[in-house]
Amino acid sequence: MSDLNKLGLAEARDLLRKGETTSVELTESCLKAIDAANALNAFVHKTPEIALERAKAADARIKEGDAPAMCGLPIGIKDLFCTKGVDSQAASNILKGFKPEYESTVSQKLQDAGSVMLGKLNMDEFAMGSSNETSAYGNAISPWRRGADETAITPGGSSGGSASAVAADLCLAATGTDTGGSIRQPAAFTGTVGIKPTYGRCSRWGIVAFASSLDQAGPMTKSVRDAAIMLEAMCGHDAKDSTSADLAVPNFEAMLTGDIKGKKIGIPREYRMDGMPSEIAKLWDDGTEMLKAAGAEIVDISLPHTKYALPAYYVIAPAEASSNLARYDGVRFGHRASLDAGDGITEMYEKTRAEGFGSEVQRRVMVGTYVLSAGFYDAYxxxxxxxxxLIKKDFEDVFAAGVDAILTPATPSAAFGLGEMNDADPVKMYLNDVFTVTVNLAGLPGISVPTGLDAQGLPLGLQLIGKPWDEGDLLNTAYALEQSAGFVAKPAQWW
Amino acid sequence: MSIDQSTAAKVAKLARIKVEEDALPALAEEFNTILGFIEQLNEVDVEGVEPMTSVTPQRLARRVDEVTDGNQQDKVLANAPDAREGFFAVPKVVE
Structure with missing residues (x-):
């Protein structure tokens, strides 16, 4: 069978169970696609030996009738996840050469579920970015183009390599992480599905920390069904993460009925920003109509503090980052600057961090340092x-009034060209997260579903926001939207 | 609040990131752009509002205070840029 790499998780799983293909065949197909896609710079550390070894083990388990949920399914892992014995450097030069002696809980769970790791995926340095342009590995590139225009397009960020790899069929699915929109924005930019679960659903243990009160892992997939399958494998209580929720994980896939009759869907008026491109407004209106046609009740809602989400985020996230990134000191792991005669430990710290961190990471660490410094702690x-x-309370009030989910655009525009934002000030780039960041601040689950193309042929996505711990219901609403939208476009292969 | 070059230098020092003298003006300007954006928060009435400590209502889990692992000196040192005789090595810190 050819083009096995183009399958989604559910289709591949079903073929494996029927004995119509093998994990080794699936894995070889993906490895071949990866080797042919160096131009996308999505996979930055390839692990073909590990992949084939796990694929063989998976095939043996399937034969014995002992196949867990993701048995034999080849996936990519974002470079932010520590993977035992495999380079894990969060796309930063300061962690160059770092090979963890341990495996992150989420990647371990995926391994326990039988999945096959193909390698590590490009991303923004320490997950700080919205275009994958802050990566120490260089830009990841989207497989999508503006028609015949050959301008390299961003896959979004920070999970840009994951998005590019899934959209280009280099793997069946990939892990992402989301602190302010880093799963949902790249998913929207690449015509893929990405869900950030409720804060506490996925263990953060072994994931390089950015802003601990906001960070959550989640799957990036080719369909909502695949997201349900993979999210279930990633979730669950972990004693090693003190904020991990001790709650049972439902069978998310079984909750995909597509029936949303009587569900109340909120449309927040504050998200209709001044200057919203007409394509985005239309996408949103069309999505609203689709949910209505599927039997949902549409209600106008207000989330009055929306405007303040981004400024609050750009205090809280850098503050936590400045604390988390204090560990990169040139002593225990990663890079250490070469020192001049007479340099002491302070010079070692300062030179190491100046050499090892890229400019966006330095900027955020310093902003965080400033807002936490004596005299400014209260004010900022x-x-x-x-x-x-207050932002969280906005959502609580709306859910208390009976709203089941909220529909918004995922991004304020389609993907931009790499380099096109170079001259913009940092705040302009931060505006990419305007629709997604509220969800992290409120700890809620949010999913991005591809629902259309812009005039230039680039994908656009809508976001659904759900109630805490209600990912099953959220996935079902997303499933209904996916069915109505019928998004099937794929990028034409140029790489 | 406007940040001048000496404040930018102080922040860089606190963050333990070496910033060359000639890079300070641009850095101060970037800080001012970002802080200008953050200033919007002053428009919000936060009187009587509790600062968020945990986004999900939860009590941090507790466990018995006992040793659960250890004896992995090699693993701990495996990624160190400079490890000698079972220790992390750093430049001299006391005269």
Whole structure:
């Protein structure tokens, strides 16, 4: 069978169970696609030996009738996840050469579920970015183009390599992480599905920390069904993460009925920003009509503090990052600067961090340092945490009024060309996260579903936001939207 | 609040990131752009609002205070840029 790499998780799983293909065949097909796609710079550490070894083991398990949920399915892992004995450097030069002695809980769970790791995926450095342009590995490139225009397009960020790899069929699915939109924005930019679960659903243990109160892992897939399958494998309580929720993980796939009759879908008026491109407004209106036609009740809602989500985020996330990234000191792991005669430990720290961190990471660490420094802690950090309380309350009020899910655009525009934002100030880039960041601040689950193309042929996505711990219901609503939208476009292969 | 070059230098020092003298003006300007954006938070009435400590209502889990692992000195040191005789090695810290 040819083009096995183009399958999704569910289709491949079903073929494996029927004995119509093998994990080795699937894996070889993906490895071949990966080797032919160096131009995308999505896979930055390839692990073909590990992949084939796990594929053989998976085939043996399938034969014995002992196949767990993702047995034999080849996937990519974002470079932010620590993977035992395999380079894990969070796309930063400061972690160059770092090979963890341990495996992150999420990647271990995926391994336990039988999946096959193909390699590590490009991303923005320490997950700080919205275009994959801050990576120490260089840009990941989207397989999508603006028609015949050969301008390299961003796959989004920070999970840009994951998005590019899934959209280009280099793997069946990939892991991502999302602190302010880093799963949902790249998914929207590449015509793929990405879900960030409720804060606490996936263990953060072994995932390189950016902003611990916001970070969550999630799957990036080719369909909502695949997202349900993979999310279930990634979730679950972990004693090694003190914020991991001790809750049972439902069978998400079994909840995909497509029936959303009587569900109340909120349309938040504050998300209709001034200057919203007409294509995005239309996409949103069309999505609203689709849910209505599927039997949902559409209600206008207000989330009054929306405007303050990005500024609050750009206090809280850098503050937590400045603390988390203090560990990169040139002593225990990663890069250490070469020192001049007479340099002491302070010079070692300062030179190591100046050489090892890229400019966006340095900027955020310093902004975080500033907002936490004596005299400014109350004015910035505490105020931002109070605003965060209000943002969360906005959502609580809406859900208490009976709303089941909220529909918004996933991004304010389609993907932009790599380099096109170079001259913009940092705040302009931050605006990419305007529709997604509220969800992280409120700890809610959010999913991006591809629903259309822009005039230039680039994908656009809508976001659905759900109630805490209600990923099953959220996935079902997303499934209904996916069915109505019938998005089937794929990028034409140029790489 | 506007950040001048000496404040930018102080922040860089606190963050333990070496910033060359000639890079300070641009850095101060970037800080000001970002802080200008953050200033919007002053428009919000936060009187009587509790600062968020945990996004999901939860009590941090507790466990018995006992040794659960150890004896992995080699693993701990495996990624160190400079490890000698079972220790992390650093430049001299005391005269």
């Amino acid at each position: 950090y505490n105020r931002a945490r109070k605003v965060r309380t």
